[in-house]
Amino acid sequence: MPDILSPDCVGLVTPQTHHFSTPLALDCGRTLAEYDIVYETYGKLNENHSNAILICHALSGDHHAAGYYSMQDKKPGWWDTCIGPGKPIDTNRFFVVSLNNLGGCKGSTGPNSINPETNKPYGPDFPIITARDWVKSQARLGDVLGISQWAAVLGGSLGGMQALQWAIDYPKHLRHCIAIAAAPKLTAQNIAFNEVARQAIMNDPDFHAGHYYQYNVIPRQGLMLARMLGHITYLSDVAMRQKFGRELREGKIHFGFDVEFQVESYLRYQGRSFVDRFDANTYLLMTKALDYFDPAHECGDNLAAALTKVLAKFLIVSFTSDWRFSPARSREIVKALLDNKKEVSYAEIKAHEGHDAFLMPIPHYIRVFQAYMQQINIPGEK
Amino acid sequence: MPDILSPDCVGLVTPQTHHFSTPLALDCGRTLAEYDIVYETYGKLNENHSNAILICHALSGDHHAAGYYSMQDKKPGWWDTCIGPGKPIDTNRFFVVSLNNLGGCKGSTGPNSINPETNKPYGPDFPIITARDWVKSQARLGDVLGISQWAAVLGGSLGGMQALQWAIDYPKHLRHCIAIAAAPKLTAQNIAFNEVARQAIMNDPDFHAGHYYQYNVIPRQGLMLARMLGHITYLSDVAMRQKFGRELREGKIHFGFDVEFQVESYLRYQGRSFVDRFDANTYLLMTKALDYFDPAHECGDNLAAALTKVLAKFLIVSFTSDWRFSPARSREIVKALLDNKKEVSYAEIKAHEGHDAFLMPIPHYIRVFQAYMQQINIPGEK
Numbered sequence: 070m071p072d073i074l075s076p077d078c079v080g081l082v083t084p085q086t087h088h089f090s091t092p093l094a095l096d097c098g099r100t101l102a103e104y105d106i107v108y109e110t111y112g113k114l115n116e117n118h119s120n121a122i123l124i125c126h127a128l129s130g131d132h133h134a135a136g137y138y139s140m141q142d143k144k145p146g147w148w149d150t151c152i153g154p155g156k157p158i159d160t161n162r163f164f165v166v167s168l169n170n171l172g173g174c175k176g177s178t179g180p181n182s183i184n185p186e187t188n189k190p191y192g193p194d195f196p197i198i199t200a201r202d203w204v205k206s207q208a209r210l211g212d213v214l215g216i217s218q219w220a221a222v223l224g225g226s227l228g229g230m231q232a233l234q235w236a237i238d239y240p241k242h243l244r245h246c247i248a249i250a251a252a253p254k255l256t257a258q259n260i261a262f263n264e265v266a267r268q269a270i271m272n273d274p275d276f277h278a279g280h281y282y283q284y285n286v287i288p289r290q291g292l293m294l295a296r297m298l299g300h301i302t303y304l305s306d307v308a309m310r311q312k313f314g315r316e317l318r319e320g321k322i323h324f325g326f327d328v329e330f331q332v333e334s335y336l337r338y339q340g341r342s343f344v345d346r347f348d349a350n351t352y353l354l355m356t357k358a359l360d361y362f363d364p365a366h367e368c369g370d371n372l373a374a375a376l377t378k379v380l381a382k383f384l385i386v387s388f389t390s391d392w393r394f395s396p397a398r399s400r401e402i403v404k405a406l407l408d409n410k411k412e413v414s415y416a417e418i419k420a421h422e423g424h425d426a427f428l429m430p431i432p433h434y435i436r437v438f439q440a441y442m443q444q445i446n447i448p449g450e451k
Numbered sequence: 452m453p454d455i456l457s458p459d460c461v462g463l464v465t466p467q468t469h470h471f472s473t474p475l476a477l478d479c480g481r482t483l484a485e486y487d488i489v490y491e492t493y494g495k496l497n498e499n500h501s502n503a504i505l506i507c508h509a510l511s512g513d514h515h516a517a518g519y520y521s522m523q524d525k526k527p528g529w530w531d532t533c534i535g536p537g538k539p540i541d542t543n544r545f546f547v548v549s550l551n552n553l554g555g556c557k558g559s560t561g562p563n564s565i566n567p568e569t570n571k572p573y574g575p576d577f578p579i580i581t582a583r584d585w586v587k588s589q590a591r592l593g594d595v596l597g598i599s600q601w602a603a604v605l606g607g608s609l610g611g612m613q614a615l616q617w618a619i620d621y622p623k624h625l626r627h628c629i630a631i632a633a634a635p636k637l638t639a640q641n642i643a644f645n646e647v648a649r650q651a652i653m654n655d656p657d658f659h660a661g662h663y664y665q666y667n668v669i670p671r672q673g674l675m676l677a678r679m680l681g682h683i684t685y686l687s688d689v690a691m692r693q694k695f696g697r698e699l700r701e702g703k704i705h706f707g708f709d710v711e712f713q714v715e716s717y718l719r720y721q722g723r724s725f726v727d728r729f730d731a732n733t734y735l736l737m738t739k740a741l742d743y744f745d746p747a748h749e750c751g752d753n754l755a756a757a758l759t760k761v762l763a764k765f766l767i768v769s770f771t772s773d774w775r776f777s778p779a780r781s782r783e784i785v786k787a788l789l790d791n792k793k794e795v796s797y798a799e800i801k802a803h804e805g806h807d808a809f810l811m812p813i814p815h816y817i818r819v820f821q822a823y824m825q826q827i828n829i830p831g832e833k
Contacts, residue, residue: 097706197706257691257714261683264715265676267708268722272672274656290654294647298680301643309639315745322743324479324579326649326735330742332639333646340650353708360712361704363697392774 071137071145077153078145079111079160082136086176087213093171093206096361099196103185106210107176108132108168111152112160114214119448121216122158123207123243124148124167125224125231128299128355129347131175134167135160148225150430157438162447163220171206172198172354180350181282191350193279198354200227200234200362207231208239220445222381223247225427226394227355230362233402236379237364245445246381249438250391250427252398253372253405254363259393262302263356266295270349279350292349293340300339305390305423365405372405379406383413384441386434388426414441453519453527459535460527461493461542464518468558469595475553475588478581478743485567488592489558490514490550493534494542496596501830503598504540505589505625506530506549507606507613510681510737511729513557516549517542530607532812539820540605544829548596553588554580554736562732563664573732575661580736582609582616582744589613590621602827604763605629607809608776609737612744615784618761619746627827628763631820632773632809634780635754635787636745641775644684645738648677652731661732674731675722682721687772687805747787754787761788765795766823768816770808796823 074080086107093101109132114121124134126147135152137145146167152158158165169177172195180195187194211219222235222243229251236246255263270276273291277284304312313332328334368374383406387399396417406413416437420426426434456462468489475483491514496503506516508529517534519527528549534540540547551559554577562577569576593601604617604625611633618628637645652658655673659666686694695714710716750756765788769781778799788795798819802808808816 193708254697256688257695257697257712258683258686258688260697260712261679261691261714261718264712264718265679265683268672268679268719269651269676271708272676290650294651294654294676297643297647297650301640301647304640306638306640309643313639315636315639315642324739326575326653326739330639330642330646332643336643336646337650357706357708 071140074137077155078149079136079153081140082109082111082133082138082146084109084132084176087210089209091209093202093209095196095202096199097197101171101178101196104171104178104206105176105182106168106171106206108166108210109134111135111165111167112163114164114216115447115449117449118215118217119220120163120450121211121214121219122163122165123211123219123222124152124158124165125203125207125222125228126167126170127224127226127228128359129343129352130228131173132167132169133175135165148428150428151435151438157435157442159442162450166210166214166216168207168210170198170203172351172358174348174351179348180279180354181348190282192282193350195350195354197357199358200231201238203231203358204234204238207235208242211242217242219243220447221245221247221442223249225249226251226424227359230359234362234364236381236383237375240378240380243381245384246379247384247386247441248399248402249386250388250394250424251402252394253365253401255359260360262298263360266298267353267356269294269298270353276349281349287344288349289344292344292347292352295352296343297336297340300336302393303423303425305392305421307390307421308423311421372401373408376405376409376411379409379411383411385413385415386418386427386437388418388420388422388424388434390421391424391426393424453522453524456519459537460531461518461535463522464491464493464515464520464528466491466514466558469592471591473591475584475591477578477584479579481578483553483560483578486553486560486588487558487564488550488553488588490548490592491516493517493547493549494545496546496598497829497831499831500597500599501602502544502546502832503593503596503601504545504547505593505601505604506534506540506547507585507589507604507610508549508552509606509608509610510741511725511734512610513555514549514551515557517547530810532810533817533820539817539824541824544832545602548592548598550589550592552580552585554733554740556730556733561730562661562736563730572664574664575732577732577736579739581740582613583620585613585740586616586620589617590624593624599624601625602829603627603629603824605631607631608633608806609741612741616744616746618763618765619757622760622762625763627766628761629766629768629823630781630784631768632770632776632806633784634776635747635783637741642742644680645742648680649735649738651676651680652735658731663731669726670731671726674726674729674734677734678725679718679722682718684775685805685807687774687803689772689803690805693803754783755790758787758791758793761791761793765793767795767797768800768809768819770800770802770804770806770816772803773806773808775806
């Protein structure tokens with residue numbers, strides 16, 4: 070809860086909703102007849118609409134990327150570290166758009182929205198969404214806002230994957246693509262973790278095959294397990310050791326199955342608090358979008374071939390202790406871009422925070438990010 | 452199912468059970484008044500009882516380490532690769548003892564055994580068991596078999612931890628200690644994975660606070676999840692990639708939550724088949740024994756101090772792609788032994804199989820293991 074708003078904060082923000090009534094054809098073969106997209110903007114769109122930045126969110130993210138909704142808020146948006154006056158995504162220069170993706174649970178149409186055909190929540194009938202579908206829906210939001218070319222599209226983790234997809238699908242519609250802690254596709258191990266998370270949710274007796282809304286319950290235990298497991302993959306072994314070591318919560322072993330080690334207490338807390346703010350069907354959809362992301366697949370598993378037509382300049386950032394999407398995964402992207410003689414900057418940041426590093430104020434990371442953003446040319450800028 | 456028994460196989464074996472009626476005081480403060488230990492032996496005990504080898508099993512292991520129970524068996528014991536005539540643990544030279552640990556579910560007294568005080572299964576009332584308790588119970592089994600000093604005590608993973616505990620608690624009672632793919636204690640990340648597995652089991656509505664036997668159900672989904680998660684940590688990322696890549700089970704994406712990728716199919720199969728052969732309460736106990744293992748703790752977190760009194764010679768083996776108990780964890784043990792000027796051989800085996808490598812016929816591993824075992828002196832050997 071901020072007592073006063075710091076001068077590098079975007080301040081109090083209000084989300085907006087746009088209703089789209091043009092049907093959206095999806096990768097899965099189905100069509101969404103109409104849908105809402107909720108979004109926030111920070112900064113001002115310049116006269117020739119050349120300073121717009123699109124933020125794509127990760128698995129459990131949403132449109133609230135920066136600022137506060139009220140002075141009573143305990144926390145700012147999820148990427149407040151990087152968005153604001155004088156921050157890497159400098160709202161003195163850029164007009165920033167951050168949306169909740171389709172299939173989400175924070176206001177954009179998703180499984181917990183009312184299906185106009187049935188007047189009941191979509192639940193499991195909500196179509197599977199891919200990164201490509203998201204990019205298409207984001208392009209439509211750009212149209213609504215009068216943005217025909219983004220100065221940059223960017224994101225971390227699954228957000229970085231969307232940025233890559235943008236560069237591939239709409240090469241002329243972005244000048245810069247920034248993918249942080251991302252990967253060109255998931256490994257079998259990544260998919261395996263997602264599958265365990267999904268099984269945890271789908272096996273919860275309160276899941277009711279995804280129709281839990283009508284039973285007035287949520288698959289609490291399953292979603293909690295999924296989040297606990299996710300958290301392990303977001304942190305590095307070293308970060309966990311530094312944060313918790315093998316500290317005992319009450320100073321001594323008590324030989325039982327209650328919480329004993331600090332790390333258990335932390336994970337259970339993370340799991341429990343997530344359940345109250347996230348929808349299980351959305352979690353399932355997001356993990357599937359991750360599993361399916363694989364732009365090289367259509368090009369004979371040749372990532373360079375998938376990137377031949379991109380026009381954007383790239384910044385790729387990875388973190389040394391990220392074992393979910395390790396630096397090697399980012400280097401695959403860099404190599405494929407270089408194979409095409411594309412312009413790419415790459416930074417491998419020494420950090421012990423693991424995958425979550427992309428959300429943290431790590432000085433080297435912030436400096437690199439800021440330097441890259443500062444050199445982005447804004448046509449018409451005074 | 453063997454058509455004929457290979458000459459390097461120990462052949463058909465029969466487990467034996469010993470009933471102990473001397474109470475066993477446990478680390479947790481409780482006492483087991485009486486208990487059974489089931490075990491198998493391979494090879495022959497020599498005249499002066501100097502050729503005995505004790506095998507300690509890992510989390511989901513048991514006493515059936517080698518050979519077959521019948522010619523109809525589909526698989527031999529879990530470490531048949533390493534135990535038999537001419538194999539590293541050469542039954543032409545050694546008398547091998549392999550037991551099911553206390554708290555197990557394969558014949559030794561554990562949560563699914565009848566508690567003589569209540570005439571019902573122990574269930575959650577079975578006491579928490581530590582590696583030290585196991586070692587104590589194994590020493591008693593040695594007494595029964597007339598073995599006052601083991602030529603070697605050895606094991607992989609949690610089995611290697613028991614071997615270390617033997618060297619610390621009974622220094623005069625073993626000449627060699629062999630710990631493969633082990634660690635001196637769990638990291639916060641290791642504990643975190645165990646905690647998610649436990650939560651999966653304990654949150655299963657069929658768990659009934661551990662009393663599921665009397666409801667004639669088992670916490671099937673929870674135990675399945677725990678095993679799926681375990682499997683991810685047993686395999687390396689590379690091994691998963693080589694085994695499954697991102698292969699689709701039916702050749703194409705079908706946009707749904709059924710099994711799509713081969714790795715999902717594999718994990719679900721592993722989870723399901725485990726449920727039918729393992730007890731959930733035992734799984735909980737085993738993960739706790741892992742969490743608690745930390746011989747340095749009593750010595751101010753100084754592992755070297757914990758190892759000052761060991762007399763055994765050591766072989767420590769690790770595998771490069773093991774990220775559950777990485778080579779760095781084995782090197783901690785090696786360093787602590789060297790700090791004490793103890794005799795230790797260390798082999799870091801290049802292998803892509805991950806933690807599971809210790810069960811596999813990797814040529815370099817087998818050669819190192821065999822060479823070490825061959826130089827073990829057996830007093831009285833002709």
